[in-house]
Amino acid sequence: MTAPDPKLQAAGTALRVRIGLQVGAAALLAGAAALLLTWLAERPGLRARIDWTAARDNTLGPASHAVIEKLQSDVVVDAFFTPLPGPLGAIGYEAQERTLRLLVLLRESSAGRVTFRQHDLASQIGVDAARARLQELGLRQVDPGGIVVVSMDARQAVLHVHGDLADIDPGDPRGEQGVPRPARLVTFRAEEALVSALLKVSLGDTQTVLFSVGHGERELDDTGLGGLSDLRKSLEGDGFKVDRWSSGKEGGRIPADCAVLAVIGPEQPFTEAEADAVREFVESGGRLVGAPATVVRRPAVEGDRTLPALLVPWGIRIATEGIVAEPRATLGQPLYGIPQCGEIRIGSDGLSAMSPVTESLKRADRYVETPYAMSLERTTPPPGGSVLTLLSSESASWRDVPNPPTAAGHDWKPAPDEARGPFPMAMTAVFRPPRTAEVRRVGAKDAQPETRILAIGSAGAFANASLEVNRDFLLNGFDWAVARDYRVHVEPKSRPSRRLDVASGAALAHVHLWTVFVLPGACLALGLFTWRRRRNP
Numbered sequence: 001m002t003a004p005d006p007k008l009q010a011a012g013t014a015l016r017v018r019i020g021l022q023v024g025a026a027a028l029l030a031g032a033a034a035l036l037l038t039w040l041a042e043r044p045g046l047r048a049r050i051d052w053t054a055a056r057d058n059t060l061g062p063a064s065h066a067v068i069e070k071l072q073s074d075v076v077v078d079a080f081f082t083p084l085p086g087p088l089g090a091i092g093y094e095a096q097e098r099t100l101r102l103l104v105l106l107r108e109s110s111a112g113r114v115t116f117r118q119h120d121l122a123s124q125i126g127v128d129a130a131r132a133r134l135q136e137l138g139l140r141q142v143d144p145g146g147i148v149v150v151s152m153d154a155r156q157a158v159l160h161v162h163g164d165l166a167d168i169d170p171g172d173p174r175g176e177q178g179v180p181r182p183a184r185l186v187t188f189r190a191e192e193a194l195v196s197a198l199l200k201v202s203l204g205d206t207q208t209v210l211f212s213v214g215h216g217e218r219e220l221d222d223t224g225l226g227g228l229s230d231l232r233k234s235l236e237g238d239g240f241k242v243d244r245w246s247s248g249k250e251g252g253r254i255p256a257d258c259a260v261l262a263v264i265g266p267e268q269p270f271t272e273a274e275a276d277a278v279r280e281f282v283e284s285g286g287r288l289v290g291a292p293a294t295v296v297r298r299p300a301v302e303g304d305r306t307l308p309a310l311l312v313p314w315g316i317r318i319a320t321e322g323i324v325a326e327p328r329a330t331l332g333q334p335l336y337g338i339p340q341c342g343e344i345r346i347g348s349d350g351l352s353a354m355s356p357v358t359e360s361l362k363r364a365d366r367y368v369e370t371p372y373a374m375s376l377e378r379t380t381p382p383p384g385g386s387v388l389t390l391l392s393s394e395s396a397s398w399r400d401v402p403n404p405p406t407a408a409g410h411d412w413k414p415a416p417d418e419a420r421g422p423f424p425m426a427m428t429a430v431f432r433p434p435r436t437a438e439v440r441r442v443g444a445k446d447a448q449p450e451t452r453i454l455a456i457g458s459a460g461a462f463a464n465a466s467l468e469v470n471r472d473f474l475l476n477g478f479d480w481a482v483a484r485d486y487r488v489h490v491e492p493k494s495r496p497s498r499r500l501d502v503a504s505g506a507a508l509a510h511v512h513l514w515t516v517f518v519l520p521g522a523c524l525a526l527g528l529f530t531w532r533r534r535r536n537p
Helices: 006-041 062-069 086-109 124-137 190-202 229-237 272-282 307-314 359-363 464-481 507-535
Strands: 075-080 114-119 147-152 155-160 166-169 184-188 207-212 240-245 258-264 287-291 316-318 323-325 328-330 333-335 343-346 368-371 376-378 386-392 398-400 424-431 440-442 445-447 451-456
Touching: 062 086, 062 190, 075 086, 075 124, 075 190, 086 114, 086 166, 086 184, 086 190, 114 124, 147 190, 155 190, 155 464, 229 240, 229 464, 240 258, 258 272, 258 464, 272 287, 272 307, 287 307, 287 464, 307 316, 307 451, 316 451, 359 464, 368 424, 368 464, 376 386, 376 424, 451 464
Parallel strands: 075 114, 207 240, 207 258, 258 287, 287 451
Antiparallel strands: 075 147, 147 155, 166 184, 316 376, 323 398, 328 333, 343 368, 386 424, 424 451, 440 445
């Protein structure tokens, strides 16, 4: 056996080293190229997106890009999705899936300014994390179908899948009203709603809401069921600064920076100076949100310096003779004679579609609670003014008048002499200020000389016990009062169709051209080319 040639061994070793170096260098170059390509892909200015969908589902509108580009701070979007009941389940799932795709598109288009988090509500770990996040956001529960919360620092906007992001028709699957109709997704408006929410939380126009105190009103810091602590948190999350107004400040006058004066449940009348201050504020273009004291807590106050008396010249009268009640349903039978008859829930049929305060709630088939409420009546507003009813009770309701010997004693049973419903439960009044025609300041901007009043017959509608149900209604009301308009118009995209409509336009001619000539011709040309190459190598 011959000994190996040292030269050949050295040559082989050198060859292996050279090959190893080449492989290592190639690996390093491949890794560097991958990192470089990844870095380049993350540069927004170097990305090229092409949307080939017919409805442009993967393209944001120009208005959406304009709002995103003006974001001054990072925005967090939290999605909490739950199933819709019954036949709406599949439609709700479709709306949720399209919303998720849109949220991913918003995140990718924002250059890192929008962060998106979907919370898992199917596992116990996910539920615990979702509850913790809901607590951080000041929310207690997730409505059927789910919600999307857009937040920036302390400001937030809550969007409901059913009503805000999508309009869903429940249909009539059983044919109870005629020909059976399946549930369907009528309109998908998520882009408009989400971009409007981005605009809402990004605006820095903090406006002041002052709550009157000193007359038995509901307390802002009261965390009990009858307090307003949850309303205060919600208003602050909506971009308002919340404070108190009493006659001891600024000589009884309402401060010039007050955007809205809220008078919730006063059980004593104003002083003469306070009543004059409220009149001057409202009749000079101020905005007022008011609700009378609950009768069952204490007899209604009377006189010309009460909230009901102040509202009469402005187009609204509060009927203080009693409170609105309706029978409670038990096993399909009406039940009378219990205090729960005074806890009114107004469904979508009783919500006005003509006001931005209730229009979105009606579209989403939501309801509003007005516990132990007085009804409202229309009076003559100032010249040129208009009064609109927002909430109406059912026709089965009645105005329960207190029974002797106590003024607050109600039997919760309709009597022949008691008025029957439906009753207006909330109204708005708008008119030109009779005391001035000058532009005044509302928050951080000039406002048109216009007085806006929102009157609700129930102070309990503002309380912690009802806020989980009434939050959107009340926030809409305060936003309307200060003329906040966050709506960005984006043309809603229709439901994606995956069928080719050959009966419209030139679609059939295009199908014939491609299937009969273009595709067969391309296959023929490719075959001829291959045959020619094999024949002439």
